[in-house]
Amino acid sequence: MCPEASTFHDSAPPRNPCFRRRGSKLRPKLRIQIHRAPSKVEERPGREMELQNMKLYLENRMIFEENERLRRKALLLGEENRALLTQLRKKLNFHDEPRKKLN
Helix, strand or coil: CCCCCCCCCCCCCCCCCCEEEECCEEEECCCCCCCCCCCCCCCCCCHHHHHHHHHHHHHHHHHHHHHHHHHHHHHHHHHHHHHHHHHHHHHHHHHHHHHHHHC
16 A cells, blocks of 8 residues: 555545656656665775774784793793802802912
């Protein structure tokens, strides 16, 4: 049923309410919606930003993991440095003891 079927004016001549008059021709009232396939950019709103965000997130994770790896390496090198300094001090003290006894 046409949406305007219930609206019928007494003064107008009887006509089919599903048609409207334009000029001298009768044309049907049609509502046509054209659906087009979305382009790659329009697939999802914000998709490009999501991809950029994911890329930055992964880059951040890689930097974080590299930072942790370097931090552990720095701790091991610090421990090794302290151990070598301790050994060096022992050797220097060992060599200084005979001189102290002589003086």
